[in-house]
Structure formats: structure tokens, C-alpha cells
Amino acid sequence: MHGNRQKSGEKDAGTTPLLAVLDLGTNNCRLLIAAPAKPARDSFRIVDSFSRIVRLGEGVSQTGLLSDAALDRTIAALKICSDRIAKHNVRHVRAIATQAARLARNADVLVARARDEAGLELTVISAEEEADLAAEGCAPLIGHKYKGALVFDIGGGSTEIIWLQKTPQGLQKKLTASVPVGVVSLAEHYGAASTSRDGFEQMRADLRARFEPFALQMGEGFDIHKHHLLGTSGTVTTLAAIALKLPRYNRTRVDGSWHETAHMLRVVDRLVGQDTQALAQIGSIGPERADLMLPGCAIFAAICSLWPAPVLRVADRGLREGMLRQLSRELV
Secondary structure (H helix, E strand, O other): OOOOOOOOOOOOOOOOOOOEEEEEEOEEEEEEEEEEEEOOOOEEEEEEEEEEEEOOOOOOOHHHOOOHHHHHHHHHHHHHHHHHHHHHHOOEEEEOOOOHHOOOHHHHHHHHHHHHHEEEEEEOOOHHHHHHHHHHHHHOOOOOOOOOEEEEEEEOOOEEEEEEEEOOOOOEEEEEEEEEHHHHHHHHHHHHHHOOOHHHHHHHHHHHHHHHHHHHHHHHOOOOOOOEEEEEOOOHHHHHHHOOOOOOOOOOHOOOOEEHHHHHHHHHHHHHHOOOOHOOOOOOOOHHHHHHEEEEEEEHHHHHHHHHOEEEEEEEEOOOHHHHHHHHHOOO
16 A cells, blocks of 8 residues: 555665655646655656546535546546556655545545555645645745745645745745635536636636735735746646647646746637637647636636736646655655
8 A cells, every 4th residue: 555654665775765746636636756866855856757637526616525427537547646656666655635625525435445446545635735835846946036926826626825935044935825716616616607708707806806815915015026926737837838839738848937927818818719619729728628728717817917926937846846845855
């Protein structure tokens, strides 16, 4: 069985231990297997990765339950992850589940099936822990010439924002917030309207109202010219790929890329005018993400309207990298 934070089986003589981290979100199941790069244990050599859209949270916002079909899809993906972990003989494993599992009354069924059928010990983490992991994973991308950044993670069932500021003692979290709305829950709430321009405007207004109290709380301390936005999520990485005119998604080009926020918002505006079928034809979106793209764009646009920093950096990293950094420190 793959334990959550296994201490047994220390590294073999002369080798760096492999680490496996699994992030089971509302929409995606993602696995990363990596080795800490010596001497800097904050960087990693990726050995294997896996990602599959499982839509675990489908219907949870309405029913409060994980459906049998969603559970079956998820367990199938977890079995693949488990096989890859076994293939690489990884002994240090951490697996987490986020918003869909937090909301579901039957999350215990997911945890039990993951253990019994896939040999994985899943931990359902809090919204605060999720925000902390996102911040930890993205922190290395804060620009050297900036005072700090607003990290935001647009998930399937929730959206986290973390204000990170540089201090003589290191990075400090000035504010952390989680709003229980993501691309899947927004699409389900708005139904067919979530793919229309009118629906987009309604979604953006809704999310702006939800985030506005945090912007007011931050006040003038968040100088948009001394801070930049730092976005992580399928929505933001996809927008970056389109902004970079990539024919298909390329992580190497996207991760760490800098963009003018205004340019990214122009990309959003172009997408809002297209129907789901047209969006599915765009290489970096594809049919699996097409119906969730406009809800994600609405969340993105709401954040940019409240924190109008002129520059945005994109991270194709987040919770898994945060877990890797934590696991790596534990093994020192």
C-alpha cells in the first residue's frame, strides 16, 4: 500500500529517493514522480507524470454526493497512478483530495475505495492547506524585481488567492482566501448560460462580488506596480498557450512565461465570442476542457479586474510541486 507520508524504506545507498505526489481535484487527477535535484532540494528532476480529467466533482454542488460514475472514473485513474508508483518503486508518497471531497458527504467512500482498490492513502485537505500548497509550489516564480505577487489557483470546485510579499525573513503570506467556486461548480450552476457571452458577464460579476471583500481587506498595501499576478490552473495555462500562439499545449513554453495582463484579457474576449464546439477545435483547449473554458475565463477576468497588476506570470505547477517541496524537506 502506498502510504501518505511513508517514513520507511530510506534512500538506497548513493541514490536520491524518488517522491510521488498526487493531487485529486474536482476535475483532474494528477500524479508527479520526481527526484530532488542536488544540491538545491527546491528543484526536481521529473521522472514520470500522469494527468487525467475525471470530473470527480460532477454534480456534487447540487447533490452533496460523489456519484458512482465519478467514483468509478476516479478509481480507474488512481489505479494507473498506483501502477506507476509501483513501477518506479517509490516509497515516499503523498496523495491529497481537495474541494469535491471536502464538499461530499460520502468522501469516506472515495478514501476507502482508493485504499482498497488502488492501494493509495488519500488525505482530504482543508481549503487553507490547499492554498498553502499552491503558494509553496508557485513561490519560486515570483519575479526578482517585484515586492511580491498575488498567487491565484482556479480549480474545479474552488479558487484560492494568496498574497505573498518579500520580507528580510523570506516570503510572508499577507492574506489567504478560498472561495468555494471553480470551473466545474460554476458551469453546473449556470448550466447552458455558462457557455454564452451573457452568461460570462454574469459569472464574472458573481465572482467579482465574492472576491471584492478580500481586495478591500488588502487595501493600498497591494501596489499593482510592485506586485505581479501569478496564476496557476488549467484555465490560466491554456490562456497562456493561446497567447503564445502554440498549436498545441507545451508545458516548457508555458511554465514561467510572462504576459501583459491586458493581452491575456484580449484572449479571453476572443474566446467568449465562440461556442463550445469552436472552443473544442482550439488545440490547447480540446473537447475535454471546452465546456469549462468560459467559466474559468470569468473567474480569471474577475480577479484581474480587482487586482489590475499590468503583468502576469503563468505557472504550470502548484499543489504537486508544493507537496514535493514539503516531502523533500521532511527527508533531509
